[in-house]
Amino acid sequence: MQINPIIEKDLKTKMRGWKAPTLITFYLGFLGFLIWVFFIDNIYSAYNYFDPRLMTDVFKTIASFQFGLIVLITPVLTATAISGEKERQTLDLLLCTDYSTFKIVIGKIVVSIAHVLLLITASLPILSTVFLFGGIGIIDMLRLFAFYLVTALLIASLGMLFSTIFRRSPVSIIVTYIMVLGLLYGTLILHGLYLILYQNFTGQMPQAPLYWVLYTSPAFGFASVIGTDGGGIISVFLTGTAYGRVAAFGQISPWIINTAFSIVVSILIIIFCAWKIKPVK
Amino acid sequence: MVVVSNLVKKYGKLLAVNDLSLEIEKGQIYGFVGANGAGKTTTMRIISGLLRATSGKVLVNGIDISKNPRAVKKMIGYMPDFFGVYSDLKVSEYMNFYSGLYGIPPRNRKKIIDDLLELVNLSDKRDAYVDSLSRGMKQRLCLARSLIHDPDLLILDEPASGLDPRARVEMKEILKELKSMGRTIIISSHILHELSEICTAIGIIDNGKMVVSGPVEEIMAKLSHSRRIKVKVLKGGVEPLVKCLQEEPEIGRITTGNDYVEADFNGNGEKLAGILKNIVIKGVPVISFTETGENLESIFMHVTRGNSQDADKSNN
Incomplete structure (x- = not known):
């Protein structure tokens, strides 16, 4: 073949x-530095002992950093592919x-996904330090990588789509970023606004919230992959929902639905681009 | 080999190709002649499967390009008028990349690439980065690329454009070599003199319409309305010679140079001999008296002038 x-x-x-x-060296150097800061901070804390639960935080921080990396790098790699x-x-x-x-x-x-995956795979030895202290299993790690792969595929497809539509690369890159950020966070904002407005006008929470809007957001899916309990920015938009499990989809984790959504949309976009x-x- | 029938291409209201038809036989070198914007590139892109025609039909080896573009693309090697290269590739990698796209098995590639680089005189550049090549070398590399899958038909859009005289001569030599190999080629160029040396058939296109198409000799014979003579004289002989020629009823348009006069002549051999005799009797210091055939350039000017006048009239 x-x-x-x-x-x-x-x-x-x-x-x-x-x-x-050079890029890989700096990237790994930065991740190593990040973990070192966590250790130092923990060792010299007021309690003066090492807390193994810290590694879950390390895992989530590095995973979030890598997720941000995928969101930032992938559009540049594919939005110029055809243009x-x-x-x-x-x-x-x-x-x-x-x-x-x-x-x-x-x-x-x-090619574009491979570059992002290279960075992530290269970081595996550093990320593996979390195994030393337990709390994170190999399944968690594999699930995270599968989610990265699918998210990178979705963003790469979007970049490819605009790259075929627009003749000029800068236009294609900007539109791809707007679209990706809209999909990641615009959907969360939309859902939050819906809840707030509904509550303001009716004085109660909606019976059937716009969950389907949330499921299109890789950020929402990512939060469920790393098992966050809804802290941080995402929880602001999820008031009133039992985060992580939603009855409307038969107790299926949001990341699974989001992954399915990303795969279907990516396939459709790829077919369209090939035709275009x-x-x- | 190639049959184009009633081809029409519209860009909005602009009619780029207007009911164009042509036929090219196997082994023919077909020169596509026309001014900028006449529709040459559009036609060539349609034949290459890079553009959809508004209407009309293109058959290559009997296969309709609109119905089976991939089968036709296998038979065509296309070299565009403007093209870019991947600057971060070496010459051999560049060729290897395109051989991969054409599905040539890796084990066969080295020999094909070596042969083609030799054909275009780039063997010594196989490890050089494509970006470091001169314009002429890049043109030759692109020509080698278009030959990589051994196509039945080569479509070369202005292959010598922007080249210096030396690079132009080198390109012409390669084209002559391809001609001797029996390739079927469609080639467009502004340098009509070069085309007339290479081509076996020509098509003159003007405002998207095919004005004339067929074997070179046939077109020359059909469109050569007058013979042309060139008389070289010694210093000071141009003026008396022009006076002599103006007295002859068979002489038409006269052009002069420093030491020569060219003139259109409508008559037979006896009349021509008579003119020479008169010139000599009147003491014009003649060095040489020769008949020059009408060339492709003058035919092109003649044919397209007629058309542009028609267009002007219809616009008025």
């Missing part, structure tokens, strides 16, 4: 030179071959 030439080329050229190793080819005047040379546009789109998406860049439809 032949490797997708787009994946082969992009992975080779992007890993060439000093940029990629960049247009700007470089290389798209025609791709499309005049008999290579299918579906494989071209898949290749571009895999096809010159003779």
Whole structure:
């Protein structure tokens, strides 16, 4: 079987030179520093003993940091995938071959996800320090990685979508960021506003809140993956809901529904992109 | 090999290609001639499967491009007029990438790439980064890329545009080599003199419409309304020569140079001999007296001038 030439080329050229190793080095250095700060802070605390429960916080912090990394990096990698080819005047040379546009789109998406996953995989040894103290199991870690992968796929697909629609990369990048942030946090804000307005007008909580809006948000799904109890910004928008389990979906965790949503939307977007860049439809 | 029938391409209200038809036989080198914006690139992009026609039909080896674009793309090597390169790839990697896209098995690639780089004289650059190549080298590399899957038909859109004289000569030599290999090629160029040296057939397109199409000799014979003579003279001989020629009823448009005069001639050999005799008798210091055939450039000017006048009239 032949490797997708787009994946082969992009992975080779992007890993060439000093940029990629430097980026990974700084990234791992930063994560290491973060964990070190946690340890130091804990050891020299007022109680003067090491609390193993600290590692759950370390895990959640690093996981959140990596989730933010996916949200920030993936759009830049894919939102230029097709528009960049247009700007470089290389798209025609791709499309005049008999290579299918579906494989071209898949290749571009895999390359962008691969870069994000490389950063995350490289951080595994650092993240594994949490196993030393218990509290976090291998299943938790695998679930987190699966969620990262699906979220990266969704964001990469969105970037690809706007990259095929707009001719210029800066426009495509900006629109992708707006869309991603809207999906992540706009949905939470929308849900919060709905609850507040409903309560203000009727004086009671809605019987059937807009849960489906929340399920489209990877941020909501992520919160349930790392098992947060609804603290922080997300809880503001979830007043009145039993966080983590919602009866409307038969006690299915939000991250599972969000993952299913992301996969379906990504597939639809990829099919559309492949159709859109096809010159003779 | 290629049959284009009643091709129409509209961009909104703009009619880029207007009911264009042409036929290209296997082994023909078809020169596509036309001014900027005449519709050459649009037509070539449609034939290459990069653009959908508004109406009309394109058949390559009997396969309709609109029905089976992937099958047609397998048979076509396309070189656009403007193209970019992946600057972070080496020449051999660049070729390897496109051979992958065309589905060439990895074990066969090295030989194909080596042969093609040799054909375009880039063997010594195989490990150089594409970005470090000169414009002419990039053009040749793009030509090699378009040949990587051994296509039946090559479509070259202005392959020599923007090249310096040396690079242009090198490109012409490669095209002659391809011609000797029996390739079928559609080529567009502004340099009509070069086209006439390479092409076996031409199509002149003006305002999206095919004005004339067919084998070069046939078109030359059909459209050459007059013969043209060139008379070289010694210093000071141009003025008396022009006077002599103006007296001859068979002589038409006259153009002059420092030491020569060119003129259109409508007549037979006897009349031509008579003119030469008169010039010599009147003491014009003639060095040479030759007949020059009408070239592609003058035919192009003649044909498109007629059309633009028609267009002007209809606009008025």
